[in-house]
Amino acid sequence: MSSLIGPASFKVFGFFPTALLSFLIPVVGVAMFAYIMARRVAPLVRAAPDQRFDRIPERIKNLLVLWLAQYRQPRYRTAGIVHIVIFAGFLVLSIRSTSLVLVGMFDGFVVPGFDGVIGHIYNFFKDYAATAVLVACIVAAARRGIVKPERYAVPAKYGKDHTAEAIFVLGLISTLMISESLFEASNAAFEMSQTGHSEFLAPLSLAWIFRAMLVSASQSTLQAMHIVMYFIHDITFFFFLCFLPLGKHFHVITSFFNVLFMRVDKGNIKPVKYGITEAELDDLESFGVKKLEDFTWKHMLDFYSCADCGRCSDQCPANAVGRPLSPRFITIKARDLMFKNYPLSGEIYKSKMLVQDIYTEDEIWSCTTCGACEEECPLGIEYIDKMVDLRRGMVDEGMVPQSLQKPLKALEKRGNPYGTMEKKRADWAREKEFAAECPVKIIENGDTADTLFFVDSITSFDDNIQEIARRTAKILTRAGVDFAILGKGEKDSGNEVVRFGEEMLFQDLKSQNTEAILESGVKNIVTADPHAYNALKNDYKNLPPVRHISQVIAEKIREGALTLKHALHPEKVYVYHDPCYLGRHNSIYEDPRQVLDAIEGLKRVEFEKNRDRSFCCGGGGLMLFYEPEEETRMGVVRVNMAAEAGANVIVTACPFCLVNIEDAIKVGGFEGKIEALDLTELVEQHLA
Amino acid sequence: MEILVCVKRVPDTAENEFELNSAGNDLDRDDLVYSVNEWDNYAVEEAIQIVDNVGGSVTVVTVGDDESEEVLRREMAMGANNGVLLSDDAFEGSDGRGIASVLKAEIEKGSYDLILTGAQADEGAGQIGGMLAAMLDLPYASLVNKIEVGDGKTIKVGREIEGGNQEMNEIELPCVLSIQTGINEPRYVGIRGIRKVASVEIPVRGAADLGVDASVIGKDNAKVKRVDYFVPDLGEGAEMLEGSTEEIIDTLIEKLKSKGGL
Numbered sequence: 001m002s003s004l005i006g007p008a009s010f011k012v013f014g015f016f017p018t019a020l021l022s023f024l025i026p027v028v029g030v031a032m033f034a035y036i037m038a039r040r041v042a043p044l045v046r047a048a049p050d051q052r053f054d055r056i057p058e059r060i061k062n063l064l065v066l067w068l069a070q071y072r073q074p075r076y077r078t079a080g081i082v083h084i085v086i087f088a089g090f091l092v093l094s095i096r097s098t099s100l101v102l103v104g105m106f107d108g109f110v111v112p113g114f115d116g117v118i119g120h121i122y123n124f125f126k127d128y129a130a131t132a133v134l135v136a137c138i139v140a141a142a143r144r145g146i147v148k149p150e151r152y153a154v155p156a157k158y159g160k161d162h163t164a165e166a167i168f169v170l171g172l173i174s175t176l177m178i179s180e181s182l183f184e185a186s187n188a189a190f191e192m193s194q195t196g197h198s199e200f201l202a203p204l205s206l207a208w209i210f211r212a213m214l215v216s217a218s219q220s221t222l223q224a225m226h227i228v229m230y231f232i233h234d235i236t237f238f239f240f241l242c243f244l245p246l247g248k249h250f251h252v253i254t255s256f257f258n259v260l261f262m263r264v265d266k267g268n269i270k271p272v273k274y275g276i277t278e279a280e281l282d283d284l285e286s287f288g289v290k291k292l293e294d295f296t297w298k299h300m301l302d303f304y305s306c307a308d309c310g311r312c313s314d315q316c317p318a319n320a321v322g323r324p325l326s327p328r329f330i331t332i333k334a335r336d337l338m339f340k341n342y343p344l345s346g347e348i349y350k351s352k353m354l355v356q357d358i359y360t361e362d363e364i365w366s367c368t369t370c371g372a373c374e375e376e377c378p379l380g381i382e383y384i385d386k387m388v389d390l391r392r393g394m395v396d397e398g399m400v401p402q403s404l405q406k407p408l409k410a411l412e413k414r415g416n417p418y419g420t421m422e423k424k425r426a427d428w429a430r431e432k433e434f435a436a437e438c439p440v441k442i443i444e445n446g447d448t449a450d451t452l453f454f455v456d457s458i459t460s461f462d463d464n465i466q467e468i469a470r471r472t473a474k475i476l477t478r479a480g481v482d483f484a485i486l487g488k489g490e491k492d493s494g495n496e497v498v499r500f501g502e503e504m505l506f507q508d509l510k511s512q513n514t515e516a517i518l519e520s521g522v523k524n525i526v527t528a529d530p531h532a533y534n535a536l537k538n539d540y541k542n543l544p545p546v547r548h549i550s551q552v553i554a555e556k557i558r559e560g561a562l563t564l565k566h567a568l569h570p571e572k573v574y575v576y577h578d579p580c581y582l583g584r585h586n587s588i589y590e591d592p593r594q595v596l597d598a599i600e601g602l603k604r605v606e607f608e609k610n611r612d613r614s615f616c617c618g619g620g621g622l623m624l625f626y627e628p629e630e631e632t633r634m635g636v637v638r639v640n641m642a643a644e645a646g647a648n649v650i651v652t653a654c655p656f657c658l659v660n661i662e663d664a665i666k667v668g669g670f671e672g673k674i675e676a677l678d679l680t681e682l683v684e685q686h687l688a
Numbered sequence: 689m690e691i692l693v694c695v696k697r698v699p700d701t702a703e704n705e706f707e708l709n710s711a712g713n714d715l716d717r718d719d720l721v722y723s724v725n726e727w728d729n730y731a732v733e734e735a736i737q738i739v740d741n742v743g744g745s746v747t748v749v750t751v752g753d754d755e756s757e758e759v760l761r762r763e764m765a766m767g768a769n770n771g772v773l774l775s776d777d778a779f780e781g782s783d784g785r786g787i788a789s790v791l792k793a794e795i796e797k798g799s800y801d802l803i804l805t806g807a808q809a810d811e812g813a814g815q816i817g818g819m820l821a822a823m824l825d826l827p828y829a830s831l832v833n834k835i836e837v838g839d840g841k842t843i844k845v846g847r848e849i850e851g852g853n854q855e856m857n858e859i860e861l862p863c864v865l866s867i868q869t870g871i872n873e874p875r876y877v878g879i880r881g882i883r884k885v886a887s888v889e890i891p892v893r894g895a896a897d898l899g900v901d902a903s904v905i906g907k908d909n910a911k912v913k914r915v916d917y918f919v920p921d922l923g924e925g926a927e928m929l930e931g932s933t934e935e936i937i938d939t940l941i942e943k944l945k946s947k948g949g950l
Contacts, residue, residue, distance in 0.1 A: 281880075282880075282883055287880065395876060395878055396878075396880065396881075397875075398766065398767075398875025398876045398877065398881070399875065399876070400875070400876030401873075402873055402874075404876075405874075405876050406702055408876070408878070409700075409702070409703070409723065410702060410703050412878075412879060413700065413703050413721040413723070414703050414721065419700070419702045419703030419704070420705075421704075421705065421719060423719070463932050463933045463934070464933075464934070502878055503880070504878055504879040504880040504883070505878060505879055508879060
């Protein structure tokens with residue numbers, strides 16, 4: 001005999017068949033797991049509806065890229081690689097673990113199809129997988145226990161540290177890897193001692209090393225080890241399975257579904273309630289998320305899926321400047337509440353008003369909806385829609401800070417947050433000197449054009465920002481674009497109105513703008529404001545195509561319709577700041593850079609945080625009116641980053657970025673050292 | 689507690705640019721937007737908070753034309769239970785006493801523990817609260833910035849005193865209070881809230897319904913009349929800076945520097 005007795009045939013003390021255990025453990029484990037999962041699914045059943053069964057090809061692509069290929073993981077290099085190793089190891093070892101369960105019942109069980117070459121190849125890989133996972137666990141434990149990266153810390157106000165749970169789970173995984181390898185190595189060592197050769201083990205794998213260590217052990221030791229390790233593995237495996245839904249390791253189970261159902265569009269906001277048309281909104285009893293069950297089932301799944309990695313909060317500008325918001329804890333607090341209100345046994349508790357119970361008003365208003373958190377989350381967890389839903393609930397309850405009530409009322413009465421009279425909306429174009437040089441057609445005066453220049457409120461009314469309107473007009477004229485503006489028919493695009501939860505006001509602005517735009521007969525729309533661009537493109541429907549001025553300029557340069565002079569200031573160092581609503585929400589990263597690079601002799605550097613990791617300037621629209629609690633301004637942090645990048649000119653392509661960065665330059669003491677420019681200003685200066 | 693709050697529809701200071709009309713006796717009222725008088729809005733919020741705590745109901749009442757109904761709806765969207773519009777051609781042109789008489793007639797039709805007005809409205813006279821209290825022969829506290837509801841017979845009301853000190857007074861119910869801004873943080877009322885109360889019936893009462901003494905209302909019976917309305921001439925030492933915001937700021941800084949202020 002060249003093999004040890006397997007767990008399916010072994011008898012303890014010669015009479016108790018271990019096969020009984022091999023049968024009982026999975027039955028009990030699976031039953032418990034099924035029960036726990038049923039309790040966990042309970043809140044999702046009571047949740048608000050969501051629409052996630054559409055767009056299957058895009059969803060499968062997300063699954064392949066984000067789940068299977070773990071595309072976002074290496075954005076944090078070490079942690080990402082460690083995670084990929086553990087994830088890949090789990091995928092490989094899932095087959096082995098399943099077959100091991102059956103090996104305990106049927107001697108020599110082999111997964112169908114794995115009895116030939118495939119089985120040998122698989123065994124080779126799984127030996128290495130187990131080894132790699134163990135090494136990764138040790139690295140991960142060292143990071144958690146010794147290195148302790150900042151982003152894992154739990155500030156006192158958010159509860160106790162999560163390290164213990166993390167280390168415990170790493171211990172469980174390590175136990176699985178070691179017991180599996182010892183189970184295999186004990187038998188291989190026995191074969192080796194009996195016949196001088198054994199089943200092939202991948203060189204330097206755990207099993208291979210263990211075999212070398214055990215080769216001189218006695219048969220009884222090896223036999224005992226073989227059986228004991230089998231059951232350590234079996235018990236740990238089912239314990240782990242039932243432990244997963246109890247904490248942050250739930251993501252091992254839910255991540256597949258969370259990525260499958262994650263948002264597929266960028267820049268848009270979910271409807272107040274799926275299945276309710278805009279016309280039916282008036283009939284809704286309540287708006288937004290007030291209680292736990294007002295979240296959609298997908299948003300609840302998000303809460304379950306969070307792996308507590310802290311990447312969202314590490315990227316969150318609000319968190320960085322000390323505002324009372326950390327996206328990670330938006331999720332963790334909601335998950336804790338779900339666990340508390342939907343306990344594993346006993347009564348289900350009623351949820352209270354979330355804002356007050358687990359969130360504060362300032363926490364929810366602190367978000368600039370920049371999207372950095374969502375861009376980073378390896379699991380596709382959403383935040384913006386949740387913030388908007390919570391704000392909808394607050395607006396419905398009248399919980400709106402005084403600083404925001406004034407501009408909201410002005411938007412209702414005058415269609416702009418400043419309360420300036422509608423008839424003054426086109427005043428920027430009537431300024432004498434400019435009007436003589438560059439007459440602008442105004443649709444309210446009966447003019448017509450192919451292209452509508454949608455100006456939006458800040459660019460129409462703010463003394464300084466009106467320059468962006470005039471420069472945009474000059475550039476469009478020079479590029480030969482036939483354009484007009486709406487004049488007093490234009491209302492605020494409402495990009496922030498909808499994002500601040502004032503849905504009905506947004507619906508009003510949207511329908512007024514839509515009607516004015518469609519009536520004007522224009523064939524396309526251009527705007528210099530990324531917030532307007534985003535709203536018209538992603539929140540409005542049935543409008544002519546919308547483009548941002550940076551796209552138009554880049555195209556006209558390529559076509560030769562616009563030519564730019566040699567750099568006026570070749571000695572200066574320029575850096576381009578990606579506005580959130582141009583970059584992250586609409587993936588326009590290259591056009592503005594191409595425009596800068598079209599100016600010969602212009603020296604351009606990059607922020608360390610650029611493109612989809614751009615750092616929000618402080619927010620636009622209504623965010624300019626909100627007075628947050630914060631230690632410093634986001635703009636100041638951003639200007640510091642520009643200084644670190646060695647730049648002395650920050651070029652942006654958004655009026656709000658310009659306002660925030662210009663303010664930050666003054667507040668941060670960078671006057672005379674760093675200046676801020678809008679892309680249109682740079683281009684206009686360089687028009688050949 | 690049964691609370692009545694007197695409110696007024698006024699041109700909104702935040703969303704208008706005020707100019708005199710060509711006759712020079714009033715604002716140019718074309719293209720103005722109106723809303724509820726800010727002080728009154730604080731008074732309504734305070735009333736709603738009291739009722740939330742101790743029960744009762746809030747009634748809002750205004751003297752005005754048909755368009756004044758919108759401010760009643762806005763306050764009802766905030767949480768006021770009832771609205772009453774006091775409207776009659778005969779009320780037009782009334783002075784403060786006339787308006788107070790109309791309000792008094794309405795108040796006497798009900799039974800209220802507490803009557804609130806804003807400390808003042810767009811015309812800045814701040815007279816209605818005091819007049820109402822006198823006409824109704826009720827105790828009165830003005831410029832109230834704090835209310836503590838007690839056992840039901842009395843309440844405590846606060847007022848800010850010169851130098852930032854706070855004074856508290858006990859006052860017997862029923863009483864009239866004029867409310868100062870800052871007493872609370874009024875809740876937000878969105879379009880949705882207003883639409884929810886859009887179909888609620890708001891009773892309209894005229895001079896006959898109220899049985900108000902005709903000799904004190906209307907333009908002809910007003911004993912206080914506006915005789916002029918103008919932008920004052922610049923006084924000695926006053927100067928209006930002109931130009932763009934940037935230019936104004938630069939000039940201001942220069943001036944502050946030259947006078948040793950900076």
